[in-house]
Amino acid sequence: QVQLVESGRGLVQAGESLRLSCAVSGGTFDRYTMGWFRQAPGKEHEFVASISWIVSRTTYADSVKDRFTISRDDAKNTVYLQMNSLKPEDTAVYYCAASYKVDATRVAEFAYWGQGTQVTVSS
Numbered sequence: 001q002v003q004l005v006e007s008g009r010g011l012v013q014a015g016e017s018l019r020l021s022c023a024v025s026g027g028t029f030d031r032y033t034m035g036w037f038r039q040a041p042g043k044e045h046e047f048v049a050s051i052s053w054i055v056s057r058t059t060y061a062d063s064v065k066d067r068f069t070i071s072r073d074d075a076k077n078t079v080y081l082q083m084n085s086l087k088p089e090d091t092a093v094y095y096c097a098a099s100y101k102v103d104a105t106r107v108a109e110f111a112y113w114g115q116g117t118q119v120t121v122s123s
Helices: none
Strands: 003-007 010-013 018-025 033-039 046-051 058-060 068-073 078-083 092-099 117-122
Touching: 003 092, 018 033, 018 092, 018 117, 033 068, 033 078, 046 068, 046 078, 046 092, 058 068, 078 092
Parallel strands: 010 117
Antiparallel strands: 003 018, 018 078, 033 046, 033 092, 046 058, 068 078, 092 117
16 A cells, blocks of 8 residues: 655745655655645645656646755655745645656646645745
């Protein structure tokens, strides 16, 4: 059974930084494309970033490009999301997810999901 557990939730002020982690157990981590999504109250899941298992190719949503960095450590079965220059509009529950599809970016392409972690950015 594949399990994903996010950590790093927090309340920060605008302009500050926060790093989220997602530890994966079960399955074959080094064959998953890993993604981060977020969901603000009353909104759909929004793609944030993904990193493939092939040459760790990264993809970002335009809204976070140049502020967020996704990375992975296959030795630790962990994916990270470094979030800099945070804005109030980044406030959401952040989810990590795992996909068998190399270039996955859509919700339906991810097979496994974590429980989510709250990020709140005050102005």
